[in-house]
Amino acid sequence: MPLTRDFKETIRDRVQHDARFRKELLREGLEAMLSGEIALAKTILRDYINATVGFTGLAEATQIPPKSLMRMLSASGNPRAANLFEIVSVLQRRAGVRFHVR
Numbered sequence: 001m002p003l004t005r006d007f008k009e010t011i012r013d014r015v016q017h018d019a020r021f022r023k024e025l026l027r028e029g030l031e032a033m034l035s036g037e038i039a040l041a042k043t044i045l046r047d048y049i050n051a052t053v054g055f056t057g058l059a060e061a062t063q064i065p066p067k068s069l070m071r072m073l074s075a076s077g078n079p080r081a082a083n084l085f086e087i088v089s090v091l092q093r094r095a096g097v098r099f100h101v102r
Contacts, residue, residue, distance in 0.1 A: 008047060015051035022052065023097055030088065030099055042073045045087070049073070053094055061090045 015022045029044035049058055049069075059066040064083060072079035072087075079087075092098055 008050070011047050012051040015048065022048075023095060026091060026095055026097065027099060033084075034101065039075065042075070042077060045091075046070075046073045048091065053091070058087065058090060061094075062086050 011025075015025060025044060025048050029041050029048055032038075032044060033041035049055060053061070055066040055069050058064075058069055062069070062083075064072075064086070069087070071077050072083060
């Protein structure tokens with residue numbers, strides 16, 4: 001059986017080279033969050049962060065330690081709303097997008 005690329009590596013490469021995909025991945029993460037699919041939202045946001053700003057860069061922008069950010073977005077993490085909105089705000093700014101709820 002041939003070896004396949006790691007899924008997360010494939011996502012990371014696509015995010016880095018496809019601006020439309022990058023925007024849609026962030027949008028999908030936010031929609032999952034607003035739909036109450038928190039576990040899915042955290043997974044998508046973690047992948048997005050790893051492929052773009054990284055947890056160190058996000059920590060610098062949010063003034064939240066990288067390990068705390070990683071814990072918040074882990075499968076068992078429980079981020080406070082204020083921290084989650086700060087993360088979303090930074091990610092939108094860095095992506096040059098602004099999503100609106102209708």
